[in-house]
Amino acid sequence: MPVFHTKTIQEILEPVAQQVSTMVIMDEEANQGALMPDLTVPVSAVSTAVVTLVQVGKQTAEDSDDDQLKNEMPRPLDVVSTAATQLTEAAQILKESPSSVPARKLLLKGARGILEGVSDLLLTHDESEVRRIVSVCNETKDALHEDKQVSDMASLVDYVKKLTPFLTQLSKLVDERQKDLSNPVHAAKLAEHSSELRKSVPMLMSSLKLYCSMSAVCSSTQEASSSRDYIVRSMDTSINEIIRILRLTTDRDELAQGDFKKMIGRILGKDETTKDFLSNDFEKAQDFLSRLDPHDADDGFAALEECLAQARQLASQLDGEEKDELERRADELEKLIRRLKKLRDEGKLDTPEGRALAAEISRKIYDLEQKMKEALARRVAKDFLDPTGPAKQMTAAALADPNDPDRVANFNIKSRAFDQHARDAARTAMMLARHGGIQDEDTILEMMDTLKQIQDLAPELQGAAHIVLENPDNEVAKDHMELMKKDYCEKMNKLKGLVDQVADSVEFLKVSEKHIHDDLQSAKKALREDEGQKAVEFSKTASKRAQRVLDVAKAEAENSTDPGYVQALTGASQELATSIGPMLHSCKTAAQDTTNIANRQKFDTAADKVDGAVTKIRTIVEEHNCPPRPPTP
Numbered sequence: 001m002p003v004f005h006t007k008t009i010q011e012i013l014e015p016v017a018q019q020v021s022t023m024v025i026m027d028e029e030a031n032q033g034a035l036m037p038d039l040t041v042p043v044s045a046v047s048t049a050v051v052t053l054v055q056v057g058k059q060t061a062e063d064s065d066d067d068q069l070k071n072e073m074p075r076p077l078d079v080v081s082t083a084a085t086q087l088t089e090a091a092q093i094l095k096e097s098p099s100s101v102p103a104r105k106l107l108l109k110g111a112r113g114i115l116e117g118v119s120d121l122l123l124t125h126d127e128s129e130v131r132r133i134v135s136v137c138n139e140t141k142d143a144l145h146e147d148k149q150v151s152d153m154a155s156l157v158d159y160v161k162k163l164t165p166f167l168t169q170l171s172k173l174v175d176e177r178q179k180d181l182s183n184p185v186h187a188a189k190l191a192e193h194s195s196e197l198r199k200s201v202p203m204l205m206s207s208l209k210l211y212c213s214m215s216a217v218c219s220s221t222q223e224a225s226s227s228r229d230y231i232v233r234s235m236d237t238s239i240n241e242i243i244r245i246l247r248l249t250t251d252r253d254e255l256a257q258g259d260f261k262k263m264i265g266r267i268l269g270k271d272e273t274t275k276d277f278l279s280n281d282f283e284k285a286q287d288f289l290s291r292l293d294p295h296d297a298d299d300g301f302a303a304l305e306e307c308l309a310q311a312r313q314l315a316s317q318l319d320g321e322e323k324d325e326l327e328r329r330a331d332e333l334e335k336l337i338r339r340l341k342k343l344r345d346e347g348k349l350d351t352p353e354g355r356a357l358a359a360e361i362s363r364k365i366y367d368l369e370q371k372m373k374e375a376l377a378r379r380v381a382k383d384f385l386d387p388t389g390p391a392k393q394m395t396a397a398a399l400a401d402p403n404d405p406d407r408v409a410n411f412n413i414k415s416r417a418f419d420q421h422a423r424d425a426a427r428t429a430m431m432l433a434r435h436g437g438i439q440d441e442d443t444i445l446e447m448m449d450t451l452k453q454i455q456d457l458a459p460e461l462q463g464a465a466h467i468v469l470e471n472p473d474n475e476v477a478k479d480h481m482e483l484m485k486k487d488y489c490e491k492m493n494k495l496k497g498l499v500d501q502v503a504d505s506v507e508f509l510k511v512s513e514k515h516i517h518d519d520l521q522s523a524k525k526a527l528r529e530d531e532g533q534k535a536v537e538f539s540k541t542a543s544k545r546a547q548r549v550l551d552v553a554k555a556e557a558e559n560s561t562d563p564g565y566v567q568a569l570t571g572a573s574q575e576l577a578t579s580i581g582p583m584l585h586s587c588k589t590a591a592q593d594t595t596n597i598a599n600r601q602k603f604d605t606a607a608d609k610v611d612g613a614v615t616k617i618r619t620i621v622e623e624h625n626c627p628p629r630p631p632t633p
Helices: 007-031 040-063 067-072 074-096 101-144 153-180 184-217 221-246 260-268 281-291 294-316 320-345 352-383 389-398 407-435 441-470 475-502 505-528 532-558 563-592 597-625
Strands: none
Touching: 007 101, 040 067, 040 074, 040 101, 067 074, 067 101, 074 101, 101 153, 101 221, 153 184, 153 221, 184 221, 184 441, 184 475, 221 441, 281 294, 281 352, 294 320, 294 352, 294 407, 320 352, 352 407, 352 505, 389 407, 389 441, 389 475, 407 441, 407 475, 441 475, 475 532, 505 532, 505 563, 505 597, 532 563, 532 597, 563 597
16 A cells, blocks of 8 residues: 555545455454454445545546546546445345355455555545646746846846746645645655745845846946856755655655665765765774674675775875874774785684784774764864854955955955855865764755755855945845855854764864863963963954854753763853853953953963863763773783
8 A cells, every 4th residue: 555645645544444454354253253244334335435536536637737637537536436336245245145255355355446546546636736736836947047037127026026926826835735744854854945945035036136236337247147046046956856855755755765876966966975975884894803704704804995995085185194194094904904814815814813913903993983083073173163254254344444445355365264164164064974974864965965055155155245345335235245144154054063963072072172271271371471362362262162062062962862961961061151251251351451460360260160161071971972992802
């Protein structure tokens, strides 16, 4: 029987399925000697319902403009009608001969035919409904893509008048559909893309107004048209995703059929392999090394080779000492693995020599994995320290006083910093998805989807800010930049949340703890050397890092079912949260007069309190999460 993929189908079919189950039970009881009861009355009611159902089905097909529905509806209607006749005939025979075996078989055949026919009929009608919504989606896309015809305010008004009814109808149909879907994942995704589409409408209108405004003064038209095209593409993508989800009828989407590679490729626009993202090779390798089963040797050595490949791939994306360290460890490990392979080939795998070598490899594999986690944690701590700050600084620079002689130069500095940060954050998120050992496919897909959106949006925000820079008195340009900035910040904060969810919490907290300690020590030193402003900057950076520690602690608490752990984290987080403000305030006070020893001592005390609270959080998380090292032989 088909899956109940909508609540409507489920509500109709469940009672029918229950009736069929009842008749099956009656048949089983009859096999044990029981007589079949008189079913003529309930069967008559079923037959009457079937007649009504067939009439409604025929009328629906006749009134529909869907040719496919007209062609497909007759078959399930015939099945239901035939089954109803079989039920009636069987009930009449059984009334006269309650033990008739042929009648019982006919009864079951008719009952199952009713279930099959009603199910097919409902699915046929449901598929027609989906086609109707998809048709509205395509009509909306056609109207959307008439954006190139907008060149002035008059044509903009015409465009809005044509597009709005389609968007309104689409939103209504999709909202109704997502409420009816029985699969919560599909329903949530449909609601998400519908919401994304609605959120894009103000940006579309803003971009079109901007294009008209820039065209009128022959300024920045290329950047304005680029912004318009980006938003249209984004809305087109949302509609395409709505269509894709509407057509899903199984319990799960493509992931159920192993199409993870296809979905990653669809998001990133290129071919990707599942193994690049999902990896438990370190676990497989450690399991093999602990048992040294010759029958699993091929798979075990393959896992070891994949660990080396991942380490080297991650190293290729790093710089300096981190890169050299990972490559050195991979090279050392490769030599040991070759020795173990040689022992395997000589039949000496599960020997004292083989076990000693396996234990050494196990420790080095563990250390290599930890180094990979540390490298990723450092990247996360650096690139997601203040994920929306560069965007805010760039847009603020675009709004600077037009009479400021350094306005353009400062904007260029902020713009380059924004571009670099967007690239770094995207690169780090991709590295984490590939090498962070994430096992949940949905999380990876959401990360990749959000990452791709940020990569597409970043240059458009940059362009919108540049338009404001070039046209400082244009309010339309300013409004559009603010909308783009808001959208960028929302997406970047979403990516930050996903990164926090999957990054190694312990390693992140270790890295953050060290940075915070160093920042606070540098602030103390700056105050002693009469460099108050530098001290304030160090304290601000420490504050941002401490907030990120709170973010991770919050995620840890939300994802835990251990009440003791949650309570300990909550208490330590409260201690840190209440110490950040006083630390900043005392630093600013001390910076105003660096010769005031009492004020410097107050800052030292406040800084130490932040330092201690961070260490407390790290200790709690580490003791809760860290697995034991592989034993020494």
